[in-house]
Amino acid sequence: MSIDTKYRISATATGGGRQGHVRTEDGAIAFDLTPPKALGGTGEGKNPEQLFAAGYAACYLGAMRFATTQDNSLARVPDDASVTATVGIGPRSDKGFGLTVELAVSLPGVERAEAERVAEAGHRICPYSHATQGNIAVTTTIA
Structure with a gap:
C-alpha cells in the first residue's frame, strides 16, 4: 500500500x-x-492516552463525515454528531503494555441501522482505525 x-x-x-x-x-x-494515578503518577498532568483518545475521536468523526461525501447511499452526519473515544492501558499477558479503545458514536436523528453503516464506513477511511486494526481491541457502539 x-x-x-x-x-x-x-x-x-x-x-x-x-x-x-x-x-x-x-x-x-x-x-x-x-502518568495517570492508575499508573503510579499524580494524575495532575497530561498523558499519551489522552492525546490518543482526542486524536482518534476527532479523526474518526471526520472520517464518517468524509465517507458520506463518497457514498450517497449513506445517511448524512448531523452537525451535532459526536464521537467519544475511551482509551485504556494496562499490562499484557505476554509482558509489556497494551491499549484498548471504545468509540461511542452519537448521530442524533439517524436511524440505528443507518448509523451503523456510517460508523463502518468511517472505519474504512479513518487512518487511526487502519493503524489499530488487528493491533488494538477497538469496539464501536452507537449511542
Whole structure:
C-alpha cells in the first residue's frame, strides 16, 4: 500500500517519557507529561492516552463525515454528531503494555441501522482505525 503523504508533523519527547515533556515542531502542542494515578503518577498532568483518545475521536468523526461525501447511499452526519473515544492501558499477558479503545458514536436523528453503516464506513477511511486494526481491541457502539 502506498501513501501520498499530504501533511507531516514531528513531535519530540524529552525527559522521562511519561514523566517528561512533549513538543511539536510547530510549537502548537507543548506541555509536560505526567502518568495517570492508575499508573503510579499524580494524575495532575497530561498523558499519551489522552492525546490518543482526542486524536482518534476527532479523526474518526471526520472520517464518517468524509465517507458520506463518497457514498450517497449513506445517511448524512448531523452537525451535532459526536464521537467519544475511551482509551485504556494496562499490562499484557505476554509482558509489556497494551491499549484498548471504545468509540461511542452519537448521530442524533439517524436511524440505528443507518448509523451503523456510517460508523463502518468511517472505519474504512479513518487512518487511526487502519493503524489499530488487528493491533488494538477497538469496539464501536452507537449511542
